[in-house]
Amino acid sequence: MSEPEYGDGRKAYAVRKIHLGIFDINTLNQMTQGLWAHPDNESYRYKELSFWIELAQLLERGLFDFMFFADSYGYPNQKRELSYREAVYAPSNDPMLLIPALAAATKHLAFVTTASPVYELPYPNARRFSTLDHLTGGRIGWNVVATGGISGAEAFGRDGILPHDERYEQAEEFMEASYKLFEGSWADDAVVGDKQRRYYADSSKVRIVEHEGRHYRMKGAHSSEPSVQRTPVIFQAGSSERGRDFAAKHAEGVFLKAPTVEALRAQVLDIRRRAAAFGRGPEEIKIFTGLSAVVGRTKEEAQRKLESYRAYASREAALLTYENSTGIDLAALDPDAPFVNVKTEQGLSHTERYTKHSGSVQTVRDVMDNFASKEFRGITIAGTADEIADRMQYWVEETGIDGFNLERYVLPGGHRDFVDQVVPVLQKRGMFRERYEESSLRERLFGKGTARLADSHPGAAYRI
Ligand SMILES: Cc1cc2nc3c(=O)[nH]c(=O)nc-3n(C[C@H](O)[C@H](O)[C@H](O)COP(=O)(O)O)c2cc1C
Numbered sequence: 231m232s233e234p235e236y237g238d239g240r241k242a243y244a245v246r247k248i249h250l251g252i253f254d255i256n257t258l259n260q261m262t263q264g265l266w267a268h269p270d271n272e273s274y275r276y277k278e279l280s281f282w283i284e285l286a287q288l289l290e291r292g293l294f295d296f297m298f299f300a301d302s303y304g305y306p307n308q309k310r311e312l313s314y315r316e317a318v319y320a321p322s323n324d325p326m327l328l329i330p331a332l333a334a335a336t337k338h339l340a341f342v343t344t345a346s347p348v349y350e351l352p353y354p355n356a357r358r359f360s361t362l363d364h365l366t367g368g369r370i371g372w373n374v375v376a377t378g379g380i381s382g383a384e385a386f387g388r389d390g391i392l393p394h395d396e397r398y399e400q401a402e403e404f405m406e407a408s409y410k411l412f413e414g415s416w417a418d419d420a421v422v423g424d425k426q427r428r429y430y431a432d433s434s435k436v437r438i439v440e441h442e443g444r445h446y447r448m449k450g451a452h453s454s455e456p457s458v459q460r461t462p463v464i465f466q467a468g469s470s471e472r473g474r475d476f477a478a479k480h481a482e483g484v485f486l487k488a489p490t491v492e493a494l495r496a497q498v499l500d501i502r503r504r505a506a507a508f509g510r511g512p513e514e515i516k517i518f519t520g521l522s523a524v525v526g527r528t529k530e531e532a533q534r535k536l537e538s539y540r541a542y543a544s545r546e547a548a549l550l551t552y553e554n555s556t557g558i559d560l561a562a563l564d565p566d567a568p569f570v571n572v573k574t575e576q577g578l579s580h581t582e583r584y585t586k587h588s589g590s591v592q593t594v595r596d597v598m599d600n601f602a603s604k605e606f607r608g609i610t611i612a613g614t615a616d617e618i619a620d621r622m623q624y625w626v627e628e629t630g631i632d633g634f635n636l637e638r639y640v641l642p643g644g645h646r647d648f649v650d651q652v653v654p655v656l657q658k659r660g661m662f663r664e665r666y667e668e669s670s671l672r673e674r675l676f677g678k679g680t681a682r683l684a685d686s687h688p689g690a691a692y693r694i
Contacts, residue, residue: 245660246626249633249675251296251342252289252645253485253520257322260300261522261605261637263547265539266317271640277323279331285642286332289339292649293663295674296340296371297332298465298485298635299325303349303382309550316547319554326358333366340671342371342465342483347404348397349377349386352441353448355404356411359462360454368458368670368681371483373465376401376473378576379554394575398472403443405464405480409689410439412461415452417694431455437694459681461689463671469497470578477515478504479688482675484517485635487579487608493587494519495629502630510686516675519625520608521634523618525647532612539639545602552601555580565595580606607637615651619659626661 258266258273266273275281289297306313306320313320329341341362345355362370376397383391392400420435441448466473466481477484478501486501488494502512524539526532546561553559556574558581569592572581584597592600604610611621622634638644656662668674670681683689 245623247663248622248626248656248661249295249516249518250292250662251294251298251518251633251635252285253298253300253635253637254325254641255300255319255322256325256328257319258317259319259547261607262539262543262639263316263318263551263605264542264544265639268539268542268640270643272643273638273641279328281642282328282332283335285645286336286339288642288646288649290336292645292653293666294339294649295633296342296369296671298342298371298373299328299344300373300467301325301344302346302375302377302379303385304379304554305381305385307381307384308553312546312550316544316550318547318550326362329362329370330365333369338369338666338669340369340371340463340674341366342373342463342671344373344375346375346377347401347445348375348391349382350404351448352404352407352411352446353450356408357453360412360452360457360460363457363459363462364454368672370459371463371465371671373467373485374401374405374476374480375466376468376476378574380557380576391575394470394578395472398468398476400445401476403441403445405689406692407441407443407446407448409461409692410441411450411452412692413683413689414692414694415439416456418456421455435694458670459672461683463675464689468577468579470582473579474501475504477501478510479508481515482672482687484515485520486517486631487520487583487606488587489583490589491625491628493589494625494631497587498630508688510684514676514684514686516632517630518633518635519629519631520606520637521622522607522610522637522639523648523652524610524612524639524644525615525618525651526612527614529613529617532614536610536612536639540603543602548602548605549598551605552580555606560594560598560601563594565593565598567594568592569594569597608635615655618648618652619655619661622656623659623661 326343359372415437417435421431422429436451438451463482464480465483466477467485486497488497498517505515524532524536549560555577557576569584574581584592611618673680
């Protein structure tokens, strides 16, 4: 039997099922500063619960795995006029507070939200995630970030941020304290819940856990009883050397971005190789990349849409987001100078993308041009549903990723086009589920019966 051929003329590979999420944030602009003003964009409704509920229900109709919410503390403390005029990640609301409402409006869709060890404390953070895991019936993931924002530190009354690698050490310690609470405080049979005997829980099976480290001190019994997943599904998105080790050890979902197929493939292999060094199997980590898909009935229609979105982009606001993430004001540098020996203590993923992972030396102007048009986007594909599915399949097969996190242009219309037009094509090709089967997020990613952490995960060592 000959293999089927797809639209771009390539031979098809063995079909792999993929996972799909959306990558979003509780604010007006994401990834294309200025786009909130586009007539088709309803992101200005970010303050309305109904806006998020409609989006969640749309994604559930499309059988998506999860909604992923990025988040960070911080406020515009430089170029303030530009920041507020263009709504550069400000104002913004807390995405975690949306989740119970979105869970009530859906049955299967899962939610990944961000909490940073830089700002949170293990005890209340674990309580919040356990509460969410209970309320959602195990549909919760935690994006652990080693945040580098300076204004967030100010807002918390700190003198500054810790150096990059130390923030990851801090995150290591945070994880250890969190696992003690999630996994090591309540035994599975601690809750009896017998009304006749008026006997709710057995105190001998609820352990007081302690942690004494460089960054955190804690003593207490976890306040929540065991939830479906106990530890939420751990996600991570930093791709510096230190970030990858952290991901390889702790993450069950990794969000990687790279400029080329080759660079992404190398990162995927690297994460899986590092995971093996931590005694974890290569399949214990699902790897996602960002996808900005613009769907049209014809390629021309999709291109026209993409051009209309790009027409709203603000270059100066885009460059400000680069500065906010890295501390580097590109416009203040010599545009013809090579972008090398760049130092930052903030997010290395955003500098290394133009140095280590770019394949050739870029000038400051190249970096500005590229960043102003892409910002933090992953792969951009504008085309028909078939063309988009072709490219998705190509990236999956060429890089070994497990799925995509869809990025917004216009909300919710862009995702509606994807659900209505691309999802059926992916299904027809056997690349995407036809119905939901598993109910917890961990089982959706790793299969039935895996609601709890894998035995090889470092958190499992803290089990009571
Ligand atoms: C795709 C992507 C998404 C991210 N989302 C967040 C976020 O929501 N909040 C945050 O504080 N940092 C976020 N970050 C920052 C990283 O998680 C990480 O903490 C930071 O980049 C520093 O680590 P690195 O040097 O390893 O990149 C994100 C980074 C990437 C690449």
